[in-house]
Amino acid sequence: MATIWIDGVSYEADPSRNLLAVILELGFDLPYFCWHPALGSIGACRQCAITQFRGEDDHQGQVVMACMTPAAEGARVSIDHASAATLRKSVIEWLMVSHPHDCPVCDEGGECHLQDMTVMAGHTYRRSRLPKRTYISQDLGPLIGHEMNRCIQCYRCVRFYREYAGGHDLQAMGTRDRIYFGRYQDGPLESEFAGNLVEICPTGVFTDKTQARHYTRKWDLQTAPSICTHCGVGCNINPGERYGALRRVRARYHGAVNGYFLCDRGRYGYEFESSDRRIRVPLAPRGEQNQAEELSVQAAVTRVAKILTSSRRVIGVGSPRATIESNYALQRLVGADGFFHAACAEEHRSSLAALDALREGPSRSPALREIERCDAVVVLGEDLTQSAPMMALAIRQAALAIPRSVAERQGIPPWHDAAIRESVQSARGPVFLLSPAPTKLDDLATRVYRKTPRAIAAAGQAIARALDPQVPALAGDEMDRAGIEEIARALTVAERPLVVAGSGTASEAVINAAANLAWATSAAREDDRAAELAYALPWANSAGLSLLGGAPLDEALAAAERGEVDAAIILESDLDRIAGPGPAERFLGQVRHAVVLDHIAHPTAARADVVLPAATFAEGHGHLVNSEGRAQRQMAVFSPDEPIRESWRWLREAMMLAGYDEADSWTGAEAIAEAAARDHPALARLPDAQLSADFRLGGAKVARAPHRYSGRAAAKLHLNVLEPTPPRDNDSPLEFSMEGSPVLPPGKIETTFWAPGWSSPQALTRFQEEIDGPLRGGDPGVRLIEPAGEPFAYRDVALSAPSPELAPTPVVAAFGSEELSALAPGIAALAPRAFLELNPRDAASLGLADDDVVSVRARGASARLSVRLEPGRAQGTAGIPLGLEDIPVALSFAGELITGS
């Protein structure tokens, strides 16, 4: 620790930091623009000026940029000194020479960093009376608005987009006071992380187009801590609601998981919540004369209870996108033997294998921000940029770990982004990608290998064997010796090696080979440590569902086929989407009764006896377990209109009526979470993921809306002149109101992220324990899985028999493959059209050309897909898009090409 003086008062400071970070951390206000805790300093905006003195007797000092000045021992600086204060004012005045100052019509207004900094710097009067410069803004696609006139040229956007996130199609163009930030021509931004520009940009240049369609100012939003439901990474989000509908999703800082960012699937997927396909009332889809019939809550629950009491063999289909609580309730209802997962056998096996590997071996699953610090990475099979985008973003940072340490040895401080870039140039640390087709991470890879999933598993095992001869040999290893040794060496010498795989290759063998590879490193390393092991599982609660146990959907279908099922309760899933319309229809015909609980209508729901409107992530409470094994709590953002409620509450009501007494004790979100924790040792720590509902601050709960929230009295005036009492929340320490404790709550239940003088996302530094550290009072969530350590037994890597047929290989699309987000219009607009991707040589030998239409079949499902040639795709694989409309998931995992007839 160094001692520094700020305006004559001494403080302890970490000398490896810059003075801006230190000053903010100490709670002072100092305006800045170009610095960002994740991006570091470039010293461009000149807004963070302070005065530095040479010693105690120097009173004149020299203006320096706080973001560019180390908190060195003995540093004496002043924030208030006139020279710096004057410059800070001038900088704003300069920016205002051309800023349109259109706050009332600007989407950023009310949470604008430029507004905040203008007030903070004290600039009040603009001397320039000149006409302002203008630009032509661009159409950047369905998700992001662009209003270049508001730009203050802080360069954050391009630094984030290009250097941090690896995008290519956003650039700073032109020079002097005509710099333009945009694409070379209009068109959707190509990066999966483009939406972060909305929060990175300190002005209203980049705005959320989805929010603009149902615009609400920040101060009129209700928010609550929540978790993204669109993949297994489990990023923390702040959804905002008004008038009973979500208006937007913003990144919610988490010191260990997603940091400051989200991917666009996570940011923009929320609009499914107000899709036309929402189910808002209980239905009997096949009522009288097969007409859909709306049911009262009473009638619906009674019907379900009657099905439960009248059916002998009831099974449940649990959902990897539903909470622990809802799955748990269903599992209790149907019993462990009757509990199935809404997932194909391949996906199911991969998820279970991944969890087993994380529990049985010596490798720890890193959180995202730990991945960022890994210095050698091997990815087996998975296209993370599409299946777990934020994990890909973390790996992008990991690739810089070694080059950055080189820069540090050159004496460059870790925050000096500009100098680090000069030093790093195009150097990247060891990243090896083995994949069936090109990915957007290829550009940073040390080496890329294109292989079939089978060959990827074999290669993983071969490298493992090079590290530890105990690893069993496999036939079918097609990897060259030099390549094997190169990767083995990288994993051995790295400080913090990492192996990554996922269910995206539909191959359990790949999952197991990845485990073996990570584990085998311990044999070769001097420190005996095994590499870290990260899996990307497809759904927000794939891991949680696997912890509960259960069999894959295929077995449920088989049981029904054997006539062993009288009734099926289907939780938050569309079986048609997974198994295909044929098999799903057959299944629903074979079971006498079916109940569907979901938020969106789909063909499976249309065939049920009763459909219950389930709360979305924003409307209810529950827990999800992410791929890392971290349980995280979703808190209801708003209280939905009756009768929408969480699936577990519906199940509870029906169970109580049907005489399942245990459901009685599930009186609230916490009670059922505790019950699940009691029943499943793996979930024992579930209730620790968040503060409990009886948490109070000065006797009061925490408000979901800021105190400036307007119009509560008027919001429902057209329905009733009496102002309704705000709904109570007995499930969390939050209140559906702008009234709450005046005390700043602990970070994990902070809702508005609003501090005096700071209303934009940059207010975050006020809520972190230290800059870039955990939220004040600790980050939420709790890890449920820790490695068992030694001794361990290598996992069996069972390779499929070599086959002349093309191996079906899912092609995951960040936009389109995930069921719920695909219903958001903006995401849907960016989703690819169905295709069948082949290596041109494979296509030639099958006599296929671009755009030829081919039938693909699996397990009774089929689709006709048009051929797309991709020279980068591994020969022997057929890429079939995952989860797109009209392509049942089973085809992507098991599809067989029907050619030649």
Added chain:
Amino acid sequence: MPADVDTKIITRQFGNEEAKNIEVYESLGGYRQLRRALGMKPEDIKAEVKASNLRGRGGAGFPTGVKWGFVPADAEDVYLVCNADESEPGTCKDRELMYWDPHQLLEGMIISAYALGARNNYIYIRGEMMRETPVLEKAIADAYERRYLGEDVLGSGFACHITVHRGAGAYICGEETALLESLEGKRGWPRLKPPFPAVVGVFGKPTVVNNVETLCNIPYIVEHGSQWFADLGVGRSGGTRIVCMSGHLERPGVYELPMTLTMRQLIDDVCGGIWKGREVKCVIPGGSSMPPMSADELDVPCEFDALMTDERIKPVEVAPGVPFDMGGGKELRTMAGSGGIMVMDDHTDIPAVCARVVEFYHHESCGQCTPCREGTGWLAKISHRVAKGEGRPGDVDLMASIADGIAGNTICALGEAAAWPVLGFLTKFRAEFEAKIKAPKEGAAA
């Protein structure tokens, strides 16, 4: 003292179309100093350069030997980059040096590269130098052929390569760190210092950037020794100086001269005085970025330190009686800069000159930092309206205040380059600006 032919050292071959020919260069003693240098220890060459008082001719006058000494001793890959971007208005000496005597530059570079242990070296040449680029390229090809360049220079085992890289027409790419970015294929953005190029330069490696004229002097230091070179100059400045005399002169031109000459001697004795028999009104002493001098300040020697400190030059002010503060209370007079001396006669409209100068720096701002990007644009617009007689009351103070805000607060010296001349013109010709505002042109907008 008239222009003394004997002080011509590096400009000796100016006018001799044959000298760019490698045989002719050799016959005149060319590349002999390279042979001699290859027999010396690199440290000894560096010591000689340091002792010679050679100061950078690119604008800042930084001691070359000191700069070379910043390269870390254990550096593996070192680069030498010759700054041939010469774009400072009023400056046209590097162009001539490269055109008339390209091998002299190459010899200086190869010796310097040897001293620095630099294997790969670049000449970053201004894109508009269409005439000089092929001359240099031919010279380099010939030098490779005769093994002055290549994997094994003259059988010494020293590997040295020189590549000519053409700029794309941005003034800012003459700033050494913007130059390095541009050389790397990136936007020409000045870098923040530290780290200095000598530690983290091009491609992340230690790099020395020197001006063409600076490097051309190196063979003569090797030949005659540091003492001889130091003695050519005065005080802490060794060698001769090339000045580029332009403006309202009888005989404008590029002259290599002793540094002891005063500005008045340069005008009257070297250049035959002001044209049309007029009087001198104002002189820009070192490229348009340097504060101007008025007619009564011209008896100061045209040397680095004298121009900065001689009290006969009035310090630049931000308002009458309020000196501009360079930091730590240091006053600004003017500087020798790049040697581009622009002389203006008594018919010159100073506010118009001021507006034109500001316009240049505004146009060439890279746009990275706020004070320069926004400040120069604002300053240019106000300067233009004042020059056009459309100024408003308070505009003179506004100009001074904007310029004062820019100076010292930017990432690179382009901010000062825009601000200093404005403050200088306002200090020395304030009345002219005020008169233009008081008597607005007829019909000018209020």
